[in-house]
Amino acid sequence: KYRSSFKVKTFSFTREELNNINLNNIDVILHLSALVHQKKKLSLEEYLKVNAFQTFDLAKKAKKSRVKHFIFLSSISVYDKSLSHINEKSYLNPITFYGKSKLRGEQLIKSLEDNRFQITIIRSPLIYGMDCPGNISSLVKLIDWLPVIPLGGIDNKKSFVYVENLCSMIFGSIEKNKSGIFLASDDQVISTSYLVKTMARLKRKKIIVIKSTVFNFFLKYFFPNLYHKLFRNLTIDNNYTKSELNITNQIPFEEGIRKTLLNVDFDSNN
Numbered sequence: 631k632y633r634s635s636f637k638v639k640t641f642s643f644t645r646e647e648l649n650n651i652n653l654n655n656i657d658v659i660l661h662l663s664a665l666v667h668q669k670k671k672l673s674l675e676e677y678l679k680v681n682a683f684q685t686f687d688l689a690k691k692a693k694k695s696r697v698k699h700f701i702f703l704s705s706i707s708v709y710d711k712s713l714s715h716i717n718e719k720s721y722l723n724p725i726t727f728y729g730k731s732k733l734r735g736e737q738l739i740k741s742l743e744d745n746r747f748q749i750t751i752i753r754s755p756l757i758y759g760m761d762c763p764g765n766i767s768s769l770v771k772l773i774d775w776l777p778v779i780p781l782g783g784i785d786n787k788k789s790f791v792y793v794e795n796l797c798s799m800i801f802g803s804i805e806k807n808k809s810g811i812f813l814a815s816d817d818q819v820i821s822t823s824y825l826v827k828t829m830a831r832l833k834r835k836k837i838i839v840i841k842s843t844v845f846n847f848f849l850k851y852f853f854p855n856l857y858h859k860l861f862r863n864l865t866i867d868n869n870y871t872k873s874e875l876n877i878t879n880q881i882p883f884e885e886g887i888r889k890t891l892l893n894v895d896f897d898s899n900n
Contacts, residue, residue, distance in 0.1 A: 635801075643680075648687055653695035658804055660701045661685060667728055674727045681731035686738040693747045700739060701750040701803060706813070706866070708733040708753060714863040718753075718811050718870055736811075748809040752799065755815060755866060758890050759793030765859065766890065773830050773837060781860065783841030784822040789815040789866040792886030795879045802875035812875065815866035818883040822860050825887075832888050 636658075641651050643663050653659070665672070665680035689700050707729030710721045724730045736751050743749040758766045772779060791814040799814055820828075823839060830837045849857040872878065881889075 636804075643684065648684075648691060651691075653692055653697055656692070656695065656697050658699040658701065659688070659692050659697055660703070660800060661688060662703050664703070665728070665731070667726075672727065674730060677727040677731035678734060681728070682734035682738055685735040689739040689742050689749075693742050696746075698746070699748045699750065699804065699807070699809075700742075701752065701800060702735065702739055704732045704736055704751050704753045705729065706753050706755050706864070708736070711858075715865050715867065716813070717867040718813055743809065748807070750803045750809050751811045752796075752803070753811065753813050754796060755789050755791055755864070757791055757793055757796060757814075758886060760890065762793070762890060769826060769829060770833075770891065773826065773833060773835050776837070778838045778840060779826060780840055780842035780845040781826050782823050782839040784861055786821050786861055786863045787819045787865050788821070788862070789819050789864065790883070791815050792879075792881045792883070792890075794881050794886070798877055798880060799871070799875060802877040806875055808875055810874070812871040813866050813868040814871075815868045816881075816883050816886070817879050819865045820883060828884060828887055829891060832884075832891055 639656070663680070663684070665677055685702065692700050705728070706716060707726055708722050708724045709716050710723035711725050713720055722733060724733050739749055740751075756765060795816055796814050799812065802808070803812065827839055830839075846857075846861075849860070
């Protein structure tokens with residue numbers, strides 16, 4: 631449906647050099663390219679090279695080419711790890727290389743903003759949807775292979791965003807010609823245990839979800855980052871964002887998860 635509103639041109643830094651990309655007659659750039667968390671340990675400099683300096687170079691070329699609007703998909707990783715509830719003005723203190731590089735990218739492109747070059751920064755939590763990688767994909771595999779899953783009793787509260795709700799937000803920022811910092815999030819907050827149970831029910835997989843003190847102890851001391859992701863409370867207040875962009879989340883959580891698991895779009899015309 632977005633292609634009916636825009637003429638869309640795509641490019642990838644993995645296949646094309648920035649110097650070879652023609653940005654003439656482009657009104658809006660949506661920058662999604664990023665170096666995300668890798669299995670292989672990388673240095674801060676490697677993350678900065680892609681997520682900050684490459685982003686800055688693209689934004690500089692966009693401004694020189696008279697692009698009017700630059701939209702950068704950032705991350706809630708830029709916020710302080712101790713926070714359990716965030717909004718657009720929450721304390722920034724990233725601890726991961728990924729988060730540090732995303733924040734640096736934000737700072738660099740904001741320095742370019744003026745009346746003729748708008749900057750929109752969208753900070754997103756975990757995104758789920760068709761062919762989604764990362765943690766959601768790992769949980770799906772866990773449900774498929776294990777009849778007993780020791781992720782019960784995790785009554786945390788976390789915010790996620792379905793990809794179509796994120797797209798609506800991006801469309802809103804373009805349509806309303808809005809610059810600034812915005813937060814993406816579904817309306818419903820969920821727990822890790824509820825997420826696992828919901829996915830299993832929608833996949834019609836018979837599993838038993840148990841609470842295991844031993845497993846929790848093992849994760850906490852040997853895989854602290856994973857433990858933090860599974861047990862942490864992190865909710866998002868994006869009422870300001872929805873008000874500014876005049877948007878509502880069209881897709882509720884369970885429908886988004888169902889479509890994610892079915893691996894199909896909501897609308898075949900999208």
